[in-house]
Amino acid sequence: MSRFLVRRLIHGVVVVWGVVTVVFFLVRLTGDPAAFLVDQSATREEIEHTRRLLGLDRPLAEQYVAFLLAAPRGDFGNSIRDKRPAMRLVLEHFWPATVELAVAAALLSTVLAVPLGVLSATHKDGVADHLSRLGSLLLQSMPGFWLGLLLILLFAVELRGLLPAYGFGTWRHLVLPAVALAAAPLAQNARLVRAGMLEALQQDFVRTARAKGVPERAVLYRHAFKNAAIPFITVTGLSLGFMLSGAIIIETVFAWPGLGRLIVQAVPGRDFPVIQAGVFVFALIFVALNLLVDLLYAVVDPRVRLS
Amino acid sequence: MRSARGVMSWWWMAALIVGFAAATADAQTVDGVAVDAEAELVVAVPDDTNNMDPRIGMGSTRSAYIRQVFESLVDVDAQGKPLPGLALSWKPVGDLTWEFTLRRGVTFHNGEAFNADTVLFNLDRMFRKNLDRWGIKDVTAATSFEKVYPTVSRWEKSGDYTVRIHTSEPLPNLWDAIGREPLVPREYTVKNGIEALNERPVGTGPWKMVVWKRNDSMRFERNESYWGSPPLFKRLRFQVIPEAGGRLAALRAGQVALVDAVPPLDAGVLGREAGIKVVSSPQKLYCRIYLNARPKDKFDSGGKDGLFGDSRVRLALNLAVNKEGIVQKIFHGYAQANASPVASVAYGYAAQEPYAYDVKRARALLAEAGWKDAGPDGVLRKDGETLTLQLLFPAKHYGQGFDETTPAVAEMLKAVGVQVVIKTIDYGSLLQTVTKGTLPYNGGFSACRTSNNLDADDYLRDWTAITLINWVPYPPELAELYRATRREVDPQKRLKLLADLQRRVRDWAPVVSLYQEVKIYAASARVLHFVPLTDLHMDFRGVALRKP
Numbered sequence: 001m002s003r004f005l006v007r008r009l010i011h012g013v014v015v016v017w018g019v020v021t022v023v024f025f026l027v028r029l030t031g032d033p034a035a036f037l038v039d040q041s042a043t044r045e046e047i048e049h050t051r052r053l054l055g056l057d058r059p060l061a062e063q064y065v066a067f068l069l070a071a072p073r074g075d076f077g078n079s080i081r082d083k084r085p086a087m088r089l090v091l092e093h094f095w096p097a098t099v100e101l102a103v104a105a106a107l108l109s110t111v112l113a114v115p116l117g118v119l120s121a122t123h124k125d126g127v128a129d130h131l132s133r134l135g136s137l138l139l140q141s142m143p144g145f146w147l148g149l150l151l152i153l154l155f156a157v158e159l160r161g162l163l164p165a166y167g168f169g170t171w172r173h174l175v176l177p178a179v180a181l182a183a184a185p186l187a188q189n190a191r192l193v194r195a196g197m198l199e200a201l202q203q204d205f206v207r208t209a210r211a212k213g214v215p216e217r218a219v220l221y222r223h224a225f226k227n228a229a230i231p232f233i234t235v236t237g238l239s240l241g242f243m244l245s246g247a248i249i250i251e252t253v254f255a256w257p258g259l260g261r262l263i264v265q266a267v268p269g270r271d272f273p274v275i276q277a278g279v280f281v282f283a284l285i286f287v288a289l290n291l292l293v294d295l296l297y298a299v300v301d302p303r304v305r306l307s
Numbered sequence: 308m309r310s311a312r313g314v315m316s317w318w319w320m321a322a323l324i325v326g327f328a329a330a331t332a333d334a335q336t337v338d339g340v341a342v343d344a345e346a347e348l349v350v351a352v353p354d355d356t357n358n359m360d361p362r363i364g365m366g367s368t369r370s371a372y373i374r375q376v377f378e379s380l381v382d383v384d385a386q387g388k389p390l391p392g393l394a395l396s397w398k399p400v401g402d403l404t405w406e407f408t409l410r411r412g413v414t415f416h417n418g419e420a421f422n423a424d425t426v427l428f429n430l431d432r433m434f435r436k437n438l439d440r441w442g443i444k445d446v447t448a449a450t451s452f453e454k455v456y457p458t459v460s461r462w463e464k465s466g467d468y469t470v471r472i473h474t475s476e477p478l479p480n481l482w483d484a485i486g487r488e489p490l491v492p493r494e495y496t497v498k499n500g501i502e503a504l505n506e507r508p509v510g511t512g513p514w515k516m517v518v519w520k521r522n523d524s525m526r527f528e529r530n531e532s533y534w535g536s537p538p539l540f541k542r543l544r545f546q547v548i549p550e551a552g553g554r555l556a557a558l559r560a561g562q563v564a565l566v567d568a569v570p571p572l573d574a575g576v577l578g579r580e581a582g583i584k585v586v587s588s589p590q591k592l593y594c595r596i597y598l599n600a601r602p603k604d605k606f607d608s609g610g611k612d613g614l615f616g617d618s619r620v621r622l623a624l625n626l627a628v629n630k631e632g633i634v635q636k637i638f639h640g641y642a643q644a645n646a647s648p649v650a651s652v653a654y655g656y657a658a659q660e661p662y663a664y665d666v667k668r669a670r671a672l673l674a675e676a677g678w679k680d681a682g683p684d685g686v687l688r689k690d691g692e693t694l695t696l697q698l699l700f701p702a703k704h705y706g707q708g709f710d711e712t713t714p715a716v717a718e719m720l721k722a723v724g725v726q727v728v729i730k731t732i733d734y735g736s737l738l739q740t741v742t743k744g745t746l747p748y749n750g751g752f753s754a755c756r757t758s759n760n761l762d763a764d765d766y767l768r769d770w771t772a773i774t775l776i777n778w779v780p781y782p783p784e785l786a787e788l789y790r791a792t793r794r795e796v797d798p799q800k801r802l803k804l805l806a807d808l809q810r811r812v813r814d815w816a817p818v819v820s821l822y823q824e825v826k827i828y829a830a831s832a833r834v835l836h837f838v839p840l841t842d843l844h845m846d847f848r849g850v851a852l853r854k855p
Contacts, residue, residue, distance in 0.1 A: 035738035156560040255548040257523035
């Protein structure tokens with residue numbers, strides 16, 4: 001177990017280094033941020049002055065070495081647009097706004113998906129199954145921004161402010177964006193659980209458990225679901241990773257001050273330090289979640305050995 | 308400059324003060340309507356500011372935030388006319404000196420006094436002088452004053468409330484160039500560093516910044532020690548709601564009371580809704596198609612001059628565009644066609660004969676310029692070359708109206724025999740292209756420009772030095788006329804020169820003029836006396852909130 005963890009941590013460091021290195025060079029291929037900071041009536045001389053102030057006139061190798069030396073300390077330099085430490089900006093947007101929204105949406109999409117998927121599988125081709133599948137299809141087909149706007153119109157406008165149309169800070173602000181963000185993964189997870197359960201319910205161990213008189217609830221959740229859970233865990237881990245990387249569309253519709261909007265603003269503005277700090281955090285999230293998912297495999301299925 | 312206009316400005320100011328006095332005589336009513344002096348006005352805005360330090364930049368979004376906290380020597384009224392701000396008056400003293408007389412009794416939010424030393428310190432920052440002496444860092448600034456106004460040679464105080472600025476050549480628009488820059492406190496900046504101006508800005512303005520949650524909101528509180536009448540409500544919040552639909556939903560739900568940047572399409576519908584007022588004002592944002600007419604040594608040309616060097620061709624392209632059609636069909640009337648190179652709300656603007664939509668005349672002008680042999684595809688040719696415009700189009704940057712206008716214009720140009728090849732790119736890539744000078748010889752781009760200044764000079768300067776947006780440099784006679792406008796200190800004579808230059812630039816047609824933006828706001832019926840400015844920001848002095 002400890003050897004597994006050490007090996008995975010080393011892999012993680014290499015992955016993070018690789019990702020930030022690729023991003024370091026890629027963003028510099030996309031152009032120069034100096035032109036964003038000057039008036040359109042600026043001369044080349046003025047742009048050069050701005051480049052010097054930003055340190056972009058230094059050789060690329062020198063910039064990269066300085067970046068590598070500073071990054072492990074969390075120092076990604078100052079945001080070119082905001083003039084504040086880039087990592088601080090990223091973390092301010094990550095916690096609590098992004099984490100709050102991602103965790104709420106992930107909980108909603110997993111907690112509801114499991115009973116829905118199980119219900120659908122145990123009532124295959126029945127009314128509950130048809131309704132669940134139809135609902136899943138609808139939720140998966142609806143674009144997030146459209147669903148978000150519909151929710152705003154209904155709960156904020158038509159119901160005269162039952163829930164706020166925008167903003168962040170209280171549980172009331174969280175409801176609509178979390179529902180809008182959870183909709184598609186909820187549908188996907190419910191279908192995944194249904195498919196896994198249908199397969200598991202055909203297995204011999206289920207028949208054996210029932211023959212032994214194990215209560216149906218225990219058969220479903222302790223025996224069948226555990227076997228159906230591996231793909232569900234994988235997808236949930238990935239989807240949580242994506243949510244923690246920022247949900248740009250939902251954040252935009254609900255004016256949620258999360259990481260997605262910060263990064264999306266940084267990319268066209270060529271705000272290198274913020275892009276690099278953001279990608280660094282994304283890489284850490286995905287490495288950590290992958291590790292967590294692997295550990296969960298072993299918990300759910302004892303046949304999986306971490307060694 | 309100050310004489311006739313100054314008298315008018317004083318009257319305007321006096322009226323404003325009387326209005327405030329009447330309004331505050333009974334703190335609970337304005338024009339007989341009960342108002343809530345303790346209320347909060349929530350304004351839905353599409354974007355957050357990146358900085359609060361005015362030296363870093365004052366684009367339209369940033370200006371809206373910065374000018375609540377910081378003030379400049381020259382203020383502005385709703386029509387874009389200059390008013391006394393932190394300076395009570397300004398006047399030329401001879402040809403090479405301007406004198407600003409400062410307002411007394413003004414303090415920054417932290418209690419620091421505003422005086423001539425404040426202005427000198429700000430001039431040092433603007434012109435990047437004595438930064439070491441003050442122990443402050445240089446910043447990446449949008450405007451490099453030392454480059455744009457190299458003739459400003461020195462500045463001094465001639466009393467605690469009088470500042471003189473000297474130039475090596477006459478600079479008639481100095482009152483505007485210097486006077487519109489928001490001023491920061493000297494002692495506070497030196498003591499806390501320039502970072503503090505961004506994090507905890509301290510100005511002389513009517514609003515103190517209290518909390519800034521990046522990408523979410525900025526909260527302000529009334530400056531009770533404001534040199535003018537304090538605002539008529541206690542708290543102000545700029546709430547960032549990027550989606551126009553979200554902003555309007557928040558207004559309808561009663562969560563915000565004022566919405567900035569309403570799309571033209573929504574304005575008509577909103578105007579018919581009970582309890583919502585729609586107000587608008589022309590802005591300085593001026594959208595155009597820039598064409599490559601640079602000589603081959605002024606860009607990465609591949610040995611060819613810019614294709615659009617002949618002013619008849621550029622004029623023809625202007626006549627081929629149905630500008631009124633764009634204003635009515637795309638902007639639903641919330642835009643202006645303008646044939647002057649200067650925004651209609653700038654000081655010194657002179658209305659010009661519109662570019663009539665005249666396809667026949669456009670074709671005739673192109674034929675006169677030698678572009679007449681249309682091939683089977685209908686594209687005009689000259690000496691074996693086709694009249695092709697490779698048009699870079701920065702989509703999703705200036706708004707939906709702009710995004711609809713560029714392709715519509717391309718179709719109009721095709722109708723007179725121009726082959727338009729649209730290349731949709733992101734705004735950053737456009738900036739890279741014009742910075743590196745790699746626009747194709749037959750290239751052009753659609754873009755908009757705005758101004759932080761009041762004077763026409765800011766627009767007419769576009770075709771002087773080679774800059775990001777100058778792809779059609781002035782010919783010698785226009786360059787000389789431009790220089791004359793910069794030398795003439797007599798206001799009336801200068802206005803005449805400016806008008807003459809605008810007329811000649813209109814005929815010379817350096818760009819295909821598209822439209823000038825009209826900004827639309829929607830307010831709940833609670834908001835009283837909100838008047839949109841032609842300037843980039845919003846002014847809440849005199850605005851009140853009706854009691855619910």
